[in-house]
Amino acid sequence: MADFNLTPSDLSTFILMGIPGMEAAHVWISIPFSSVYIISLLGNVMVLFIVGKEQTLHKPMYLLLCMLALTDITTTTFVIPKALCIFWFNLKDITLVGCLTQMFFLHAVSIMHSAILVTMAFDRYVAICDPLRYSTILTNTRIAKLGLLGLIRAILLVLPLPLLLSRQPFCANRFIPHTYCDHMAVAKMSCGDITANRLYGLGMAFVVMGFDLTVIVLSYSVIVRAVLRIASKKANQKVFDTCTAHICVMMMAYPVGLFSTLTHRFGHDIAPHIHIILANLYFLLPPMLNPIIYGVKSKELRDKAGKYICRSCSLGATDFKPTSQERIVTTAPCYRGCPIVIKPIKTI
Known part of the structure; x- marks a missing residue:
């Protein structure tokens, strides 16, 4: 029924097909999508509310958690509402400007998210390896400046993507097999040469992930070496509990993101619906699990949350x-x- 109504009305409109090959199950797929969206919104808004209300939590580590919560809210809000419109109401059309805008913000927020994870790794490094200087090295003002630097880096790196695509001629076939406007998914709709898009997108992904992962691995390598020198088992356990949350968050973010990036270019044998589902999980699972992981691992945040639960x-x-x-x-x-x-x- 819907297939006859999917012809773009003009050359400035794309059609997002959702999850190809699973159109009949879109309504059922929308249930976990909407559930994850609600849980992630509630969890991240609660983190922002608690840290904002509690003066004792106005510390660098919790300021970073607020930045992470903001990126998570932004990510899910740019992905899930449009996906639900596709699943529930068959509203699959999106303008070229809207598509490029969504693509810009999604990729920029992803790079910003990675920068926050790097800063969190550095925060743990200073807190564990140089605790006496922690309050002088990492102040709230310095954390805010690092966050602003990460935002500027994200904007400068992602801005060429929509600019390159806006200069491309697009074919009559404007059906994008995706739930959102991914850079390479849109680039493949072009009738022109997209070599520059391919090279820049791949290079940007490897530069960002390569640099950020290198800094994170080095930070935690030094942390582990420092922890192993601590004689107290209780101190060891406390440090490992603190770092476990950060490592879990990073393990959720980088492998799936790297898989999605490589699949667009080299994964021709991978079924499209598997690729699209995993690409969506990259934007769905971390925002939902981040507040849960940090809420469980951070006793101070957990206690403050309990206080507000009591008030209710x-x-x-x-x-x-x-x-x-x-x-x-x-x-x-x-x-x-x-x-x-x-x-x-x-x-x-």
Whole structure:
């Protein structure tokens, strides 16, 4: 039914096909997509809210977590709503300007995300290997400057992509087998020579990932060597718990992103629907799991989250009745960190 209504109305419109070969299952695929989107939004907004409200969390590490949460919210918002429009309402058309805009922001945010992971690795390196100078080396102002530098790097590296594509002549076939406007997916729609697009896109991916991964691996190599010199098992465990969260986040981000980049250019034997699903997982899983991982591993963040959960509980304990000589100061038995405090009423 929909196939006869997918002809672009003009030469400035593309058609996003969703997941090729799985059109009949689009409605079912939308269920995990929408669920992941809601969970990632709730988790990342909660991180931003808690860190913003709690003065004690205004530290470099939590400022980096806020930056990571912002990139996660931006990424999912640029990918999932359009994908859901394709799955639910068959709204597959997108203008050339809209396509290039989406592509620019997606790739820029991905590079910004990588820069934040590098900064987090450096933060852990200083905190563990040079703790006495941590407060002087990494201040909130310096972290903000590093974040701004990462944003400028992302913009400068990604800006040539839409500029190169905007100069390309596009064929009559404008059906993009994807849920979003990926650079190479759009470039393949061109009738002209896309060698420059291929080389620049591949070079940019390897320069960014190569440099960032090298810095991250070196940082954690030094951290592991420093940890192994610590005699205290308790201190070792604490350090490893702190670094495990960062390593888990990086393992989710880089392998899938590198796979998607290489598949567009060399993975001709890989089924299109597998490639598209994995490409979407690159933008879906990290935003959902990042706040969960850091919430579990960071005791301070976990405790602050528990405090706000307590506030949402009933202020009156229905199953507890104080005596006439007692009054309830705090009642929130929903969390172990919020005990009921009872004080005697002063009598005159």
